[in-house]
Every structure is written in C-alpha cells, then in structure tokens.
Amino acid sequence: MKRFLSLFFCLGCLLSLFAQSPKREFRGAWIQCVNGQWQGLSKETMQSTLRSQLDELQRCGINAIMFQVRAEGDALYESPYEPWSRYLTGQQGKAPSPYWDPLAWMVEECHKRSMELHAWINPFRAKTKGTTSLATTHQAVQHPELCFNYDGLLIFDPAYDANQDYICLVARDIVRRYDVDGLHIDDYFYPYPAAGVEMLDYEGVRKAQTNGSLAETGNRRRAHVNRFIEKLSRAIKEEKPWVKFGVSPFGIYHNMLTRSSQVPGSMTSGLQNYDDLYADILLWMERGWLDYNIPQIYWEIGNKAADYDTLIRWWSTVHRDLHAPHPCLLYIGQDVERTVKFPDLQRPQMHQMPAKYNLQRSLPAIDGSCQWYAKAVCNNPGEYATMLKTVYHAKPALQPLMPWIDKKAPKKPTKPAIVTTSDGPTLMWTAPKARKPMDEAAGYAVYRFNPGEKVNCSDASHLVTVVRNPYYVLPLDIEDRTTFAITALDRLHNESKPVKVKF
Numbered sequence: 001m002k003r004f005l006s007l008f009f010c011l012g013c014l015l016s017l018f019a020q021s022p023k024r025e026f027r028g029a030w031i032q033c034v035n036g037q038w039q040g041l042s043k044e045t046m047q048s049t050l051r052s053q054l055d056e057l058q059r060c061g062i063n064a065i066m067f068q069v070r071a072e073g074d075a076l077y078e079s080p081y082e083p084w085s086r087y088l089t090g091q092q093g094k095a096p097s098p099y100w101d102p103l104a105w106m107v108e109e110c111h112k113r114s115m116e117l118h119a120w121i122n123p124f125r126a127k128t129k130g131t132t133s134l135a136t137t138h139q140a141v142q143h144p145e146l147c148f149n150y151d152g153l154l155i156f157d158p159a160y161d162a163n164q165d166y167i168c169l170v171a172r173d174i175v176r177r178y179d180v181d182g183l184h185i186d187d188y189f190y191p192y193p194a195a196g197v198e199m200l201d202y203e204g205v206r207k208a209q210t211n212g213s214l215a216e217t218g219n220r221r222r223a224h225v226n227r228f229i230e231k232l233s234r235a236i237k238e239e240k241p242w243v244k245f246g247v248s249p250f251g252i253y254h255n256m257l258t259r260s261s262q263v264p265g266s267m268t269s270g271l272q273n274y275d276d277l278y279a280d281i282l283l284w285m286e287r288g289w290l291d292y293n294i295p296q297i298y299w300e301i302g303n304k305a306a307d308y309d310t311l312i313r314w315w316s317t318v319h320r321d322l323h324a325p326h327p328c329l330l331y332i333g334q335d336v337e338r339t340v341k342f343p344d345l346q347r348p349q350m351h352q353m354p355a356k357y358n359l360q361r362s363l364p365a366i367d368g369s370c371q372w373y374a375k376a377v378c379n380n381p382g383e384y385a386t387m388l389k390t391v392y393h394a395k396p397a398l399q400p401l402m403p404w405i406d407k408k409a410p411k412k413p414t415k416p417a418i419v420t421t422s423d424g425p426t427l428m429w430t431a432p433k434a435r436k437p438m439d440e441a442a443g444y445a446v447y448r449f450n451p452g453e454k455v456n457c458s459d460a461s462h463l464v465t466v467v468r469n470p471y472y473v474l475p476l477d478i479e480d481r482t483t484f485a486i487t488a489l490d491r492l493h494n495e496s497k498p499v500k501v502k503f
Contacts, residue, residue: 026367032120054110064115072131077102082139086131226284233245247294257269264282266310269306294370295332336373429470429471441488444468
C-alpha cells in the first residue's frame with residue numbers, strides 16, 4: 001500500500017507540472033439533502049458536521065458550494081410559500097426546534113471561508129419515492145390538478161404556466177432574501193424514464209387522445225421546459241443581476257451512436273437530456289439564459305456507453321463553438337468515488353484522477369469542476385482530497401469572469417499596513433468606496449512577492465489567499481523586504497488594481 005501511495009504521489013506531482021493551477025477556476029462541491037443525511041440530527045450536530053465539511057473543503061481549495069435547499073417542493077430555509085423539508089426535521093411542514101435557518105447559516109459560513117454559496121433547487125419534483133405524506137400547505141396538495149404521478153414520484157407538470165410561474169416565485173424569494181451567489185438547478189426536468197411506465201402528463205394524455213406522434217409530444221415537452229428556463233433566468237436577474245444562474249444536466253445531451261437526426265450529439269449510447277428528459281441544454285446556452293453549465297460526466301475513461309474522454313471533449317467543443325449573446329461557462333461534474341474506483345488506462349497502478357484533471361485543464365472552454373459529492377471529498381478515498389490539496393488546488397483561485405453580467409472592476413483598497421496583533425503580524429487595509437452594490441468590494445486577493453521579485457498579479461503562483469474581510473494574518477516564514485499586493489474583488493470577482501506594502 002505504501003509503495004502504491006508513493007508512486008501515486010510521485011506521478012501526480014509529475015503530472016502537475018503539466019496542469020498548473022490557473023489563477024481563475026471554479027472549484028465547486030455539491031452538498032445534498034435528498035439522501036437523508038441530515039434527518040434526525042440536532043441543530044448542533046448538523047452545524048458541527050457542516051462546519052467540519054466546509055473546513056476540509058476549504059483546505060481542498062473548494063471555492064463554491066452548491067447547497068440543496070429544495071428537494072420536493074419543500075424548503076431547508078424559512079419559506080413563505082413552501083413547507084419545511086422532511087429531509088431536515090423528519091416531518092414535512094415541521095419547523096426545526098430549536099429554530100434555525102440552514103440556508104442563512106450556510107451563506108454566512110461559506111462567505112466566512114471565501115466560498116460562494118449557490119442555492120440548489122429541484123424545479124419540478126413535488127414528491128420523491130420515499131415521501132409518504134405531504135404537508136397540507138404543499139403546493140401539490142393545494143393544486144393536485146397541476147401535477148402528475150410517475151413511477152412513485154409526483155411531478156409539477158411543466159406544461160402549466162401556473163407551475164412555471166410558481167417555481168419562479170420561489171426562486172425570486174430565495175434570491176431576494178438571501179445573499180446567495182448563484183441559483184442552481186440539477187438534472188431533473190421531466191422524470192427519468194422507467195422501463196414500461198407510461199408518462200401520463202398533460203402531453204402524454206393529449207397524445208393518447210389525439211393519436212399524436214411521439215416526436216410532436218417531445219417537441220412540446222421541450223418547449224414547456226424552454227419557456228420555464230427563460231422565465232427563471234429573467235426572474236433571477238430582475239431580483240439581483242449579479243446572481244449567477246446555472247444548471248447541472250445529465251452528462252449526455254444526445255446520442256449519435258443510437259439515433260440519427262439533425263440534433264448534435266456525442267458518440268455515446270446512454271440516457272439523453274434532449275430525448276429522454278426533454279431538456280434542450282444547447283438551446284438555453286444559445287439564447288443566453290445560462291451563466292454556467294456543469295454536465296455530470298460521472299463515468300470513467302473507457303466506459304463503453306459513455307466514455308468520459310469522449311464526453312468532456314464533446315462538451316468542450318460545443319462551448320468553444322457556441323454562438324450566443326454571451327458565453328456560458330463550462331465546468332465539469334466529477335464523481336469522486338467512481339474516479340478512484342477505476343484504474344488509469346495508461347498506468348493501471350493509479351486511479352483516474354490525474355488523467356481526468358489533465359483533460360479538464362488542457363481542453364479549451366473548461367473553467368473548472370464541481371465534485372459529486374462534498375462528503376465523498378472529505379472521506380478522501382484514494383487520496384482524492386490529498387491530491388486536491390497538494391497538486392490540483394495547491395494554490396487558491398479566483399472565480400472565472402462573467403463580463404456579460406458585469407465587467408467593471410472595483411476601486412483598489414486603501415491604507416495598507418502591517419500591524420502587530422495578538423495573532424501576530426497582520427496585513428490590514430481599508431475597503432474602497434463604491435456607489436453601487438455591483439461596485440462594492442466583496443472580497444480581496446492577497447499576493448506575495450519575495451525580495452527582488454517584480455510585482456505581477458497576473459502570475460497565479462504569487463496568489464496566497466482570497467479573503468472576505470480586510471485583513472490577513474501573515475505566515476511566520478516572511479523575509480524582510482517581502483512585498484504584499486492586495487486587490488479588491490467585487491461580487492463577480494472583477495479585480496481592482498493592486499495596492500502594495502512591504503514587510
């Protein structure tokens with residue numbers, strides 16, 4: 001085992017020479033509730049567990065958390081529209097006791113660690129298979145005529161504008177009342193198909209009554225979801241234009257191996273967004289409705305039906321060639337446990353993490369990744385977390401730019417100084433003035449330059465930390481005449497000019 005780990009680290013460090021950490025990179029992780037991991041936990045235990053995870057994820061260089069707050073028309077926050085989630089309290093509609101608001105708490109904890117918090121909702125699922133009863137205040141109980149049953153699930157039918165508008169109302173409320181950095185939706189639109197189970201949604205019933213074609217039904221279902229995505233995108237930006245809107249679709253858009261059509265597709269043969277979930281991801285990007293896309297490319301390199309290498313190259317090409325009002329950033333959804341389960345095809349003594357990260361960093365149009373799932377990272381299977389800390393996320397990173405939302409940099413910090421505090425020498429400065437919320441400093445980047453080095457903040461190797469508050473406790477290994485440079489970052493991580501101070 002020791003020999004394996006030694007070889008693993010040696011090869012990993014060698015590979016890191018070809019995969020240096022970029023200055024800007026999205027490094028996310030999903031924290032889900034739908035698996036029931038929080039049910040039955042006290043407030044103190046859940047908060048302690050989350051703090052522990054966030055601390056470890058911060059050590060791993062994670063700079064964004066996708067936190068699931070709506071799994072089935074419910075809420076892991078105080079909502080005026082939807083009942084408290086059974087995934088929090090064990091009973092839908094029952095408030096936590098002692099009272100607390102997990103979303104508000106997570107926003108604060110993530111921002112303390114200079115992480116973004118993206119509120120993750122499932123739009124159309126009204127009830128999971130394991131839920132036996134719904135609260136009387138649940139939207140599906142109030143309006144059962146707007147929902148349909150499918151294979152043990154209850155679904156808000158996307159065909160109805162009332163459902164679309166209701167979900168947008170819920171999203172507006174989250175964005176308006178919470179200081180979230182993003183609104184995130186996952187891969188569930190129309191439900192995943194179950195073998196031999198007919199979908200009797202509005203369009204399914206219409207097809208049966210009119211003897212319509214499957215193609216026509218599919219087109220109408222996609223049109224309903226398209227209309228919803230446009231509404232949701234507009235709703236978010238109308239509330240707070242700086243809040244990012246992103247989706248994490250299933251990893252395959254459309255198969256070229258199994259079906260011939262004019263629809264673009266990859267050389268794969270698995271379940272499809274376009275055909276099976278009625279989610280036209282490419283159209284949403286082309287219309288400029290999305291800020292980022294995180295396809296869940298969870299398979300291994302060499303998978304016969306859905307090869308990771310094939311899919312990551314396909315998505316990279318699609319994003320690179322996108323013709324749209326603005327770009328849509330591409331991040332890769334990585335499955336931690338499956339990555340370490342399979343051996344590298346070229347070096348069987350290693351798992352596939354180095355090969356996957358080299359692909360991710362080498363292909364155009366890819367600006368980061370998101371880990372499925374946060375707890376798996378913390379468990380460190382196959383030294384996955386260790387490699388993030390020591391190789392792939394060894395240096396911090398700013399968020400990728402989104403100039404279509406905002407491209408104006410904030411003013412630079414003022415009054416930099418090094419003072420002695422109880423924690424030791426501390427670099428302090430004053431936040432710049434701003435006239436508008438978009439121009440305010442939401443964080444700061446600190447760079448370090450050894451004696452004689454030229455100050456160059458475009459060189460990512462000199463970035464030592466990203467902080468929210470205007471101070472930084474200096475490390476103990478500082479030489480005399482070491483120079484520090486501080487830049488201000490707005491909500492979109494537009495970066496100001498630096499202000500310098502010498503130790």
